[in-house]
Amino acid sequence: MILSRKSLNISESSTLAITALANQLKAKGVNVIGFGAGEPDFDTPDYIKEAAIKAIKDGRTKYTPVSGIPELKEAIINKFKIDNNLEYKTSQVLVSNGAKHSLYNAMQALCNPGDEVLIPTPYWVTYPELVKMADATPVFVRCDHTKDFRLDLDDLKAKISPKTKAIIINSPNNPTGAVYPQEDLEEIAKLAIAHDFYIISDEIYEELIYDGRKHISIASLDREVKDHTIVVNGVSKAYSMTGWRIGYAAGPEEVIKVMTNIQSHATSNPNSIAQYASLAALRGNKDDVYMMRDEFELRRNYMVQRINNIKYLSCNMPHGAFYIMMNIQELKGKVIEGNVINSSEDVTKLLLEKANVAVVPGDGFGTDDFVRLSYATSIKNIKNGLDRIEAFISSEV
Structure with a gap:
């Protein structure tokens, strides 16, 4: 039976795929730090949740x-x-x-x-x-x-x-x-x-x-x-x-x-x-929105500074959203733990397998010289995740 040719041509979302894989590893007890999230890590404000509860009751x-x-x-x-x-x-x-x-x-x-x-x-x-x-x-x-x-x-x-x-x-x-x-x-x-x-x-x-x-x-x-x-x-x-x-x-x-x-x-x-x-x-008012925005800005500042001080890695200073495109061009051709890095997929796979860090390959975004990291996670996770990335890259031979 032949399925829809148009639908067969639709690719899986790489962001959702890497998040699902990271969650599978977490379920097995692996301590994975995820930089793939496309959502704020803060809870929905209480007044919004209360409005939903009222709507149900009404x-x-x-x-x-x-x-x-x-x-x-x-x-x-x-x-x-x-x-x-x-x-x-x-x-x-x-x-x-x-x-x-x-x-x-x-x-x-x-x-x-x-x-x-x-x-x-x-x-x-x-x-x-x-x-x-x-x-x-x-x-x-x-x-x-x-x-x-x-x-x-x-x-x-x-x-x-x-x-x-x-x-x-x-x-x-x-x-x-x-x-x-x-x-x-x-x-x-x-x-x-x-x-x-x-x-x-x-x-x-x-x-x-x-x-x-x-x-x-x-x-x-x-x-x-x-x-x-x-x-x-x-x-x-x-x-x-x-x-x-x-x-x-x-x-x-x-x-x-x-x-x-x-x-x-x-x-x-x-x-x-x-x-x-x-x-x-x-x-409602935007107090919670501004709180999240200010926290994201602090996380961004830390992540940009750290990445730009890791060997072979660099990034631009983003001015919005909560993502960083980490430039991996200088990593290509390097050998790390016996693995030759040729693509953003290689970087993503190795970081997950060897460092237990989840990032999203750039080829899903139309560029293979980058991987995407989200800073919609705590400063503690960001620090630990970047420590792992730096340690992994330092093992390059």
Whole structure:
């Protein structure tokens, strides 16, 4: 029996795969330090959990409108107005089962067979797969680490074709931590308008920006840009609500309508209880958000300093999210404990087997010269994990 050829072409998520492998080892009693996590290690704030409990007690356990409860959509609209200077109507907002679901809906709504979607590299592992699932073709655009992983605008211009349907941008970025400056966003916006393609702006790490920098939503640049943009966000990273699975999208009414129709048949409404919890999150103060952000910044500072003092390793200073791309170029060709290192997969495999440290190989992000480390773990774990990495590399012959 032949399975779906399109589905067979979809790759496993390397981030989820390494986390699952690390958890298997932990279950066997192995003391693994995991740097693969794509979620905050803090608990969901109590006031959000209490709102969920109240929703259960109040019987908020039935179907809701497919696109989300009206109160939550109004809170999202208010968030966009206050935080991003963006005005939307309820018909321009869709609440989904996580930001990933919003991205899936957007790809399905926009793409036809033969369309191309531009993706800056390094990219979040899911972007190319979402494009392929929509029968479109991912086209990759360079972001050079020597330029702080900023988008290569000349390469972007060269990759635009009559088949270009959209570009996916992610700022702050997973996996690089890069935050796109306004001048780069303006150039992307000009190209999207000139060539009439959509911008899908993944802003899930919006609240996690450091060094006093500010988030700029590309849709806020002007009205014409906004009409070309689908903004995707959610509560998972800012409020440590990854398992609650609530994301949302805002954009042109005709696009959101199609996305809503797709969702109505694929999943129907998002979890009703999680919606009420998310409502409390968006209506509450941001004290917990700022606490997490400040702690992440301290961890980032420590991790960057340590990595840049380990032989053969280096990294940039990321300005957002909670990831570091560790440069392993100088490790390639080295022999450690009898093993020749030729790739990011080799580094990942050896660190897990020999040092009991879990990192994510860069090839899953479109670059084999790096591995990704998350600092969404305690300073103690970060110190111990980097000690293990340094000791392992010091055994090079």
